[in-house]
Amino acid sequence: MIGYKFMGKAHTHAYHDVNLFFPETLVPRRMLLCGRDERGVAEAASKLGWERWTTDWKEVVSDPEIDLVDINAPSNVHKEIAIEALRNGKHVLCEKPLAVSLSDAREMLAAAENANVRHMICFNYRFIPAVRLAKQLLDEGRIGEVRQYRGWFLQDWLTDEHAPFVWRLDRSIAGSGAHGDLNAHTVDLARYLIGEIEEVSGISRTFVKYRVEPGHGSGESRQRTVDVDDATSFLAAFSNGAMGTFEASRAAGGRRCSNGFEIHGSKGSLRFDFERMNELELYEGSDDPYVQGYRTIQATESCHPYMEAWWPAGHGLGFEHTFIHAVLELLEAVRTGRECIPNFADGVKCQQILDAVDRSIELRRWVKVEEL
Amino acid sequence: MIGYKFMGKAHTHAYHDVNLFFPETLVPRRMLLCGRDERGVAEAASKLGWERWTTDWKEVVSDPEIDLVDINAPSNVHKEIAIEALRNGKHVLCEKPLAVSLSDAREMLAAAENANVRHMICFNYRFIPAVRLAKQLLDEGRIGEVRQYRGWFLQDWLTDEHAPFVWRLDRSIAGSGAHGDLNAHTVDLARYLIGEIEEVSGISRTFVKYRVEPGHGSGESRQRTVDVDDATSFLAAFSNGAMGTFEASRAAGGRRCSNGFEIHGSKGSLRFDFERMNELELYEGSDDPYVQGYRTIQATESCHPYMEAWWPAGHGLGFEHTFIHAVLELLEAVRTGRECIPNFADGVKCQQILDAVDRSIELRRWVKVEEL
């Protein structure tokens, strides 16, 4: 595994826990952890239970004992590592976004398709039981033909203008702001639940244009320009005729981690918000007229996706379970030889849509996704 | 008063009730009710307590005893009636939309400004105590500088494809669909709360393109083409730099009458939905870090706008109170000689924005409101 911070910890925990609840799948072994900072990676390896550590990612991708490479390093190094790993016949799990540009992402997909291995992109929100249940209800036609999609991912850690400058606000490293970070998830959920997006028109804002970067060590603090977006919204036309609105913001005070959607179909509606991740709301037009209304389903029962492996009804799951289920998908794909869902093709498709939004903002008009 | 259906009843009730709760203002007298159908208007006049009735609107606007003309007839006749009433020196209250075209609306505004009378447009949602409280908090700077606005007006009476064809689905009569009917309100609320909109980009859909019109009397039912939108969404750039999303739909299953907004500022956020019209939600970034969160204010206390005239804390108001407060605004303006807020200028401005959205949909690009 390359990377050991927030995502590294979440992935590690997934490998650590997956067999306790899903004993039938493969048993992952935490062999080699890689990071740039020697002290940091050594300490992380010890805390997170990795057998060995290194500061050289090439060691990971070339180790003949290693079958699977998990990439959660910064986005700008995904491409090089992934392609090398794929060339060496490793299965690859890559954090989103797949790459910092669409052409890079496409190169990665081509490499993945040429290698006879499993490739997966870690859109972990697909693996929430309530989201899975939404997908099931959509597939059953329970809300009919989908007409409207409303997706949002709202956070608020950049609301305060005095919040410090961090690397995520530097375009050369992060590639994008709220758009690439958060809309990536909303776009993926929309594709998973509804289908392809054909055209987009967007708007973007950076509310706080300068922030202070604290001095590290003996360095002095300095004012830095924020060159990524704080918030990006866009309209979308889906291939199936549905229309959609999408919003990503890191300055939406009070919305800590509100990744949600509402879907209106010809027979009913669905609503979800990650802040209450164990709940799915359903409206059915077929209910008796005098008792119609949105109902709140606690997606925590054995009849709900994944839940048979967990606890009795009403005992909710948390954030990290999304990664356990994602890792399960990967292990099962490796075990059985089938494709992972979502994989690098989904990563490319998502990137293409995000790029189309960026272009629409630049050109001030609707842009077809296939233009890119 | 011209018109006696849904809005006619709501307006009548407002005239009927206003003095019971606001005894200091002028006392309106329900003199003459006008409608096209003789039997209908006669019956309505009797039920609603109007002294006389007529089928000729010219009788209303020319009656020397009448000071105030209330127009809630179909949109396509607003202009003619209003202009005639204004010429005759009557105060005019007009239902939204002001007219079916921007040029008509502008003519009406010109006529209103030439007449030395009070003119008002009935954007009744401005008069909800919780909305008024939101305005107060914004003016106090309680949530800081506004950055994001999310407005929606979602209904669901056209969700079912078997819902019958009605006149509101005929462009020649209604002028527009969900956009003109519902976005008119969301745009007005946004202007009231945040300020002017400069540019827009929209998307629109008619989900059910044909509906059956039931035969009336001995007539046969027939299939009719729906030539107005079921749903229209748009992105907006505000003059103050804020960005916004707007959505109107009559096919949003489960949302009976959800007219709401969420506003994110540099210090906090506000949230409102008409389906819980007595509540306003507020998030303040200045709360102690470990007790921050959206709070639900029941805007029903004597310290809240309008509420001193009503009941003790926790005793909510309903839909029709918005009209009572609107009528109070009108009567107070007449009594004191000041301008009504909102007035025909607000009606024109709103129309201009809605038209800009329509043009943006046609041209598939962003459109400046001032282009129109």
Place this chain on the structure above:
Amino acid sequence: MIGYKFMGKAHTHAYHDVNLFFPETLVPRRMLLCGRDERGVAEAASKLGWERWTTDWKEVVSDPEIDLVDINAPSNVHKEIAIEALRNGKHVLCEKPLAVSLSDAREMLAAAENANVRHMICFNYRFIPAVRLAKQLLDEGRIGEVRQYRGWFLQDWLTDEHAPFVWRLDRSIAGSGAHGDLNAHTVDLARYLIGEIEEVSGISRTFVKYRVEPGHGSGESRQRTVDVDDATSFLAAFSNGAMGTFEASRAAGGRRCSNGFEIHGSKGSLRFDFERMNELELYEGSDDPYVQGYRTIQATESCHPYMEAWWPAGHGLGFEHTFIHAVLELLEAVRTGRECIPNFADGVKCQQILDAVDRSIELRRWVKVEEL
């Protein structure tokens, strides 16, 4: 009408509005308003639209032109007025509680039964459309056999220990505290929805034992002893075998006017809170297992009780509508000659249960309602 404060205003408004929405019923005429304070009653009569006023209630009950006497004066004078009115053959609407003692209440009931008139007690919460819908669903057997009832009426105006002493805190005038004021409503709703209560066991507290009474006019403020309860809870056994909990408090911070219930039956559950008076929540065990959950019904549609007379779906009602519907019940009973529901018998039954709770607190044991 005797009394012209909070309740007087609410009742007046009901007489004022009822025919606008229910034109088929009798047309009440506001003839004579009575109050003790000459200036107050004169001003109220003028504001509230009463033809005449008096300070002598005997004038009201003996006026040959008057058919109906509405009593919303303080509880301790209900009995004398009501009995005199009944003797004179007037129909009587009496605010709750019927009287300050059970024996007084029984005398009133006897007088009412001897008179050939309509008698009604103003338990207005029965007349909320969502509560009415709950009753309908219970009668249909939609949630099966009722097993558990949870009733509460929580207010918070006495939370602050510095809130002033008012007459409602003086037992000699008010009779009781939160128990008589608020549990009266919860007990009535329970009887209406579920049936009779057989046995009770209660607990009571006065949290703030002394409060300052502000000096009126030239008087000085003085400390007064609070001799009524701030909060009273009790357990109940229903005749049908169900169990219940009831809570009333005026010191429940944040609960402005939370009068609610949750009912669990063998097939489902119901939930209501007056703070969201247009909503009823329903859980049905017969829903498909993977989509079960409480649903929120907006009881605002034409298929819901009373709502055909009002507005389209999603346009909520407010507090005062409960009185309009109550007055409608009264007028219809007078018109058709049938009994009012609820009437003085319901007032007596409610009082008996409240008294049984008081006795159980005193005796520190369960008390059968029939003991009283």
Place this chain on the structure above:
Amino acid sequence: MIGYKFMGKAHTHAYHDVNLFFPETLVPRRMLLCGRDERGVAEAASKLGWERWTTDWKEVVSDPEIDLVDINAPSNVHKEIAIEALRNGKHVLCEKPLAVSLSDAREMLAAAENANVRHMICFNYRFIPAVRLAKQLLDEGRIGEVRQYRGWFLQDWLTDEHAPFVWRLDRSIAGSGAHGDLNAHTVDLARYLIGEIEEVSGISRTFVKYRVEPGHGSGESRQRTVDVDDATSFLAAFSNGAMGTFEASRAAGGRRCSNGFEIHGSKGSLRFDFERMNELELYEGSDDPYVQGYRTIQATESCHPYMEAWWPAGHGLGFEHTFIHAVLELLEAVRTGRECIPNFADGVKCQQILDAVDRSIELRRWVKVEEL
């Protein structure tokens, strides 16, 4: 560890995960798993990662290499195992209830106090960050002096009369029904948050008196009598003068696992429900009058109890985290030599209160807890 079903899995996971997030504490080793069924325990040991297994609990409590014994076997064997383990100088973690009778529980406490070891009872709901935050706010005096406590634990798996008979419905094995199972938790939370209970008065019901026990193996199904309660509610007087209501039910349709409380103090209120375990609601009377209201705190930030070890703001935890935090408490107590909280004394106190409720139901009067 003795026992390997639902609780055995939850405890195992806690030992498995605790060091990944709390690396500073002791590192537990899963040495020996015990169960009655040979095949079952062998399979569980393999799946759950225990080194060895046995069917003889004496082997566990006498193994010289073992320092800590975790008892989550059925309640009726807790006493014997715990006392033997304590005699052998093992630290003991025991699931609730401590024992099936108060005298047994007292014996266990005596044994624990004689042994120089750590003893803990697994009231896991104390370890929810939001509950911990509630405790912190109470200790800070943020809601002032506590006056009212409302506790509930509502489940619904016994709503359906056709739900099968299981051992939890057999008094000789389970000791009690909803009361012992669920009120145990609500009572412990109340003691943790508010303090001791002095007197109680209860009511209890078994709604479905007979249920069918499915035939196992070649056995035939048979009708069994349910001799434990489906629901038990009680009133309580706290030592500090506060009053309380408590409710436990397993037949509360739609409430899957609703373990919650609402606390009213002289300055504010708190509200929690396990079904939304990452949220705490707070009302503060000191907020500006026009912006008062319950606020929803997402207790998921680094400033909240335990959360620094977990994820960024808005990324919620799940049910099993309560056990991780409980095990952390135990390991830290062992490491530092301090007492565990909660320990066997808390188990005894809780049992005493539950027994007092049972006695009050039998005697039909209030019972002082110290009577037992």
